[in-house]
Amino acid sequence: MADDAASRRRRDPAPSRPNTGVAQLLAVFDDPRKFWLAIAVVLVAVAVAPLLFGQYATVILTNALLYVVLCLGLNIVVGYAGLLDLGYAAFFAVGAYAVAILGQQTALGFWAAIPFALVAAAAAGVIIGGPTLRLRSDYLAIVTLGFGEIVRFSARNLEITGAASGISGIEQPSLFGWHIDSPTEFYYVFALLSVFAVIASVRLANSRLGRAWLYVRHDEDAAEAMGIDRVRVKLAAYVIGSIYGAIGGIFFAVNLGAISPESFSFEQSVLILMAVILGGMGKIPGVILGAFIIVLGPELLRDLGELRLLVFAVGLLLIMLFRPSGIWPSRKS
Amino acid sequence: MSAQPDEGRTASDAELLLEVEAVEAAYGEIHALRGIDLAVRRGQIVTLLGANGAGKTTTLKTISGLVRALSGRIRLAGRDITGLKAHEIARLGLVHVPEGRHILRGLTVEENLELGAFTVRDAATRRRRLREVYEQFPILGERRGQDGSLLSGGEQQMLAIGRALMQEPQILLLDEPSMGLAPKLVTETMGIIRRLNEGGTTILLVEQNARLALQLADYGYVLENGEIRLENSAEALRADRSIVEAYMGSG
Numbered sequence: 213m214a215d216d217a218a219s220r221r222r223r224d225p226a227p228s229r230p231n232t233g234v235a236q237l238l239a240v241f242d243d244p245r246k247f248w249l250a251i252a253v254v255l256v257a258v259a260v261a262p263l264l265f266g267q268y269a270t271v272i273l274t275n276a277l278l279y280v281v282l283c284l285g286l287n288i289v290v291g292y293a294g295l296l297d298l299g300y301a302a303f304f305a306v307g308a309y310a311v312a313i314l315g316q317q318t319a320l321g322f323w324a325a326i327p328f329a330l331v332a333a334a335a336a337g338v339i340i341g342g343p344t345l346r347l348r349s350d351y352l353a354i355v356t357l358g359f360g361e362i363v364r365f366s367a368r369n370l371e372i373t374g375a376a377s378g379i380s381g382i383e384q385p386s387l388f389g390w391h392i393d394s395p396t397e398f399y400y401v402f403a404l405l406s407v408f409a410v411i412a413s414v415r416l417a418n419s420r421l422g423r424a425w426l427y428v429r430h431d432e433d434a435a436e437a438m439g440i441d442r443v444r445v446k447l448a449a450y451v452i453g454s455i456y457g458a459i460g461g462i463f464f465a466v467n468l469g470a471i472s473p474e475s476f477s478f479e480q481s482v483l484i485l486m487a488v489i490l491g492g493m494g495k496i497p498g499v500i501l502g503a504f505i506i507v508l509g510p511e512l513l514r515d516l517g518e519l520r521l522l523v524f525a526v527g528l529l530l531i532m533l534f535r536p537s538g539i540w541p542s543r544k545s
Numbered sequence: 546m547s548a549q550p551d552e553g554r555t556a557s558d559a560e561l562l563l564e565v566e567a568v569e570a571a572y573g574e575i576h577a578l579r580g581i582d583l584a585v586r587r588g589q590i591v592t593l594l595g596a597n598g599a600g601k602t603t604t605l606k607t608i609s610g611l612v613r614a615l616s617g618r619i620r621l622a623g624r625d626i627t628g629l630k631a632h633e634i635a636r637l638g639l640v641h642v643p644e645g646r647h648i649l650r651g652l653t654v655e656e657n658l659e660l661g662a663f664t665v666r667d668a669a670t671r672r673r674r675l676r677e678v679y680e681q682f683p684i685l686g687e688r689r690g691q692d693g694s695l696l697s698g699g700e701q702q703m704l705a706i707g708r709a710l711m712q713e714p715q716i717l718l719l720d721e722p723s724m725g726l727a728p729k730l731v732t733e734t735m736g737i738i739r740r741l742n743e744g745g746t747t748i749l750l751v752e753q754n755a756r757l758a759l760q761l762a763d764y765g766y767v768l769e770n771g772e773i774r775l776e777n778s779a780e781a782l783r784a785d786r787s788i789v790e791a792y793m794g795s796g
Contacts, residue, residue, distance in 0.1 A: 427649065427660050434647035437609065438712065439635035439664040 258403050262396045270399050272511050274467070277402035278460055279503035283487045284409045284496065285456020290485065291494035291542070292417065293449030294429030295345070296353040299360025300484050302340075303454040305367060305476035306333045307461025312379040312471055313372055322385035326462060333458030334451050336363075341450035345443050360481050368473040378472030382465050398467045405463060406500075409456060413496050416452065425449055490531060492538030501540055559586040560622070562716055562747050563608070563639070568617030570607045577603040579771040580617070585716065585749055590742050592750045592758040592779070594788075595768035601751040602644060604768070605718045608749075609641035610634040622715065636664055638715035644724065646705040650694040654685055657693040657704055661711025671711075678707040681740075699730035706737065716747040723754055735761055759783045 262270040286300045310329035314320050320328070344355045367373040374380075384393045392401060416422050424445045427435040432442050465471050483506055491502020509527065513520040531539060563585040570578040578600050585591045593601045606612040608619055610631035619627045626634050635641070649657055658678060662671040679686035682703045688696060693704055702722055709717055719738065723731040735757050742748055742761075752758035759765055762779040767788065775788075782788050 423659075423663065426652075427663065430649040430652065431647050433611070433643060434649060434660065434708075435663075436611070436631045437635055437641050437643060437647070438660050438708070439632045441630070441632045 255407075258406075262399050267395055271395050272508065274395065274399045274402050276504050276507040277399070277406045278464055278467075279484065279487060279507050280406040280500050281402070281409045281460040282457060282484050283491070283499045283503040284406075284413050285453045285460065286484050287488050287493065287496070287499045288413065288416065288425075288456065289449050289453035290488055291499065292422065292425040292429065293446050294425075295446060295449065296350060297356045297450075297453070297481075298353050298478075298485065299356035299358070299363075299481050300453070300457055301476040301478070301480040302356075302360045302363040303333050303336060303457030304461040304464070304480070305363050305473075306336050306454075307458025308465035308471050308475070309367060309373055309379070309461075310458070311462045312382050312465050315383055316379065316381075317372075322383065322466060323387075329462050330455055330458050333454045333461075337451040337454030338447065341447050345446045345450065357478070357481075360476075360478055364473050364476050364478075367476070373473075376473065378470060378475075379465075380470035382469050382471070384466050384469065392466075398463075401463060402467075405459060409459075410496060410500070417496075421445065421448055486528070490528060490538060492541035494542035495538070495540055498538050498540030498542070502538070505539075559588055561585075561620075562587040562589075562622055563749065564618070564620040565604075565608060566618040566620075568604075568607055568619060569615045570603055570612050571615055572603075572612075577612075577771050578607060581607075581768075581771070581773060583766050583773065583776070585747060587715075587747055588742075588745070589763045590738070590748045590750060590761050592752060592755075592762040592765045593768055594752075594755045594758065594765055594782075595774075596791075599768040600771040601768055602720055603771075605641060605720050605749070605751055606643075609639060609718055611641070611643075635712065638712070639718065640709040640712050640714035640716075641718040642705050642709045642720065642722070644720040646701050648693045648696070648701050648704055650692070652693055653690050654693045654696070654704060655689040658685070658708050658711055661708035664712065674711050674713065678710055681710070682707050682737075698726050699733060702726065702730075702734055703737065706741070710741070710746075714746065716749060717741070718749045718751075720751045721753055722750075723752060723757070731757065755788070 261273055265273070282300070282304060285303075286297060289295050289297045289300070307329050310332045311322065311325045314325035314328055315322065318325070340355065340359045344352050347355075367378075368376050384391065386392065392398065424435070424440050427438070427440060428442050428445050435445075436442050464475075487502035487506040488499055489502070490505060491500065492498025509524050510520055513523055516523055535541070561584055563583075565581055565583045568578055568581045569576070581600070581604055583591070583593075583604075593604060595601050603612060607614050610626070610629055610633070614627055617627070618625060621634070621637055621639050624637070626637065626639070629637075631641075649660065652660075655675070658675055659671070662674055665671050665674070679689070684700055685703060685707055688700065693701070696704060706717075706719070706722070722734050722738065726734060731754065738748060738750065739761055750758055750762065759779045759782055764776070765779050765782045766776045767774045767782070777785070
């Protein structure tokens with residue numbers, strides 16, 4: 213399998229990529245000899261960033277790492293399985309509310325609550341995906357959009373979710389007597405989650421299920437004619453994606469200590485989707501890059517004041533205009 | 546995959562591999578099939594003839610589970626497969642090569658072939674079948690690293706058939722394999738089908754070129770408005786003037 217991947221990388225026709233500086237830099241990751249070096253550089257950079265940039269930047273970078281987890285999760289749905297999901301923030305919300313509610317109403321404690329939150333998110337994935345994944349084409353996008361709004365409206369109106377004001381006073385977790393409460397500590401928690409998310413994504417992409425996703429994404433009919441159960445394969449993508457979303461939500465909730473329905477708006481779903489498309493669907497480094505751009509872009513443009521979102525939007529449009537399959541696309545798109 | 550003895554191929558008492566009984570199907574309001582009966586014996590090539598819209602493609606899709614049968618029975622080697630899902634039927638050894646070939650763009654020839662053996666969990670078996678397909682279609686071996694969708698029409702047809710063979714099907718359903726091919730490639734494709742059949746694969750063939758189809762086939766059915774209008778041995782159909790005039794043009 214490893215051989216296979218290497219030979220595939222070698223076969224990748226380099227000339228198809230424009231020979232610009234950025235492309236050359238990105239190509240370093242596609243070169244098997246330099247790959248591990250590049251990974252090491254990135255890991256060291258992630259490890260020392262909080263020491264170099266101070267507290268404010270650390271908080272922003274933590275948010276970027278949260279987005280890395282969310283975007284990698286949505287990438288499984290959109291990039292691997294080829295399903296359009298416009299309500300991904302719903303799973304993020306389910307994870308966040310589940311730990312918040314369990315923390316308040318039960319004596320489970322944070323770590324014991326996690327499995328329940330994950331099961332809740334997976335169940336939500338099955339409930340929404342089960343009936344709709346049988347549909348072909350874009351019905352799924354509409355249903356997921358509706359689902360996202362239903363979850364947000366429910367959170368805003370139910371008593372148990374604290375209605376519009378949400379839930380506050382969510383306790384921060386401890387691990388073997390170590391209380392995780394400073395921004396820097398949470399930064400490292402999210403860095404660790406991101407690393408796990410990347411490893412899981414790589415393993416999934418190279419698995420049997422990953423190949424099934426590849427085939428279903430390219431041609432459902434051909435895949436089905438060759439014995440692949442397209443509904444089951446898509447549902448697996450949907451449920452795994454929802455678990456990623458829930459993991460992001462769980463740690464989001466304990467990091468902020470308070471959540472409210474507006475954290476899980478349609479805009480949030482769109483931002484995550486935008487990061488995935490911008491970076492390059494299906495390609496892990498591309499998706500990570502997309503997550504960082506979406507979070508850091510508006511921050512870096514803060515000096516522009518009110519104009520910053522306009523400039524950022526124009527920048528995104530230009531990127532999509534010149535690199536329609538993302539900044540760092542997958543070969544198989 | 547031992548070669549079938551020749552007399553077994555044509556003998557009318559060979560095992561019934563595929564039986565279709567009074568099958569009806571519809572697309573929405575349109576009643577596409579109005580009670581189809583047909584049978585394919587192991588080792589045969591059977592062809593479905595008929596004008597456009599007669600229901601040939603729908604018949605294949607209904608057999609392979611892509612279209613749901615409203616009524617009737619479909620049996621594969623005696624087992625009732627009516628109502629099974631397409632992927633389940635494929636796993637039982639009935640493989641449909643759909644019209645339009647469905648080569649996956651952006652994937653290499655080899656990756657396209659690997660799709661065909663997706664359900665085979667044993668890597669050694671997958672490699673052996675890949676080798677067999679390359680032996681049968683050397684051009685696919687030469688092009689194994691190329692994007693499958695960039696092959697010529699004839700090569701794509703070979704790829705589509707090769708991909709189906711990766712499943713080692715008991716019976717292949719071929720929908721218009723010669724469509725869009727140059728005359729020379731049409732002849733070549735027909736040669737491939739004959740060779741596959743001689744290698745032991747049973748074939749149900751839908752073909753616009755009725756003359757060629759009847760040269761290959763042991764038996765033929767003529768569809769009209771979703772019904773079987775007549776059936777006979779290919780030899781008899783070739784000799785039938787009305788068939789010749791209706792489906793093969795003059796001459």
